[in-house]
Amino acid sequence: MTYRFHNKLYTDGLSERKIKTICKQVQKGKIKLGIFLVTLPLVEEGLLEIYWYPELLQPVYRKIKQEVCVVGIAKSREDAYSLVERIIKDVGCNDGNISIADYFKEST
Template identity: 40%
Template structure:
């Protein structure tokens, strides 16, 4: 699992962005966390997963790129909305993976 260069974090998360990214990359346990990822398949734009789901063997074998985190599923939708608005403002709807590499 890796974190995107351009990484979004919920305004109500109490952990710092740097510490959160470090724990995600190392696969450490983080309670009550939802992650927004680039799509794991060939369909979709962005996906929301419970972080503990991403720690399972099935996902560990995949190339998962986390682009944002939130404290609940509802909060993840708020972060997702912010991401989509930024993507739209930068006219990047057709190059979403590149949008997150621009840091």
């Protein structure tokens, strides 16, 4: 599994330096316990997904050959939920549809 960090990366108050460090550690597959990643869905259905980073290091996820697009980094699950809420508010809702994929469509 490879990770791509979107250029519209949402964070919960982490410093720029801390974000860069976390991104490098995730890319290298190092264990980082206090991190939650908000990603675009790994399957076609859904809007956003929240993962405790060590969960993604499990064999079942490592077998996935798909690139994971990370759109948010948080220090706790609650902060990750807040990021998702912020993202949905930023994307907006047109006619009952929330177009997360379109919002994050541009290249990273």
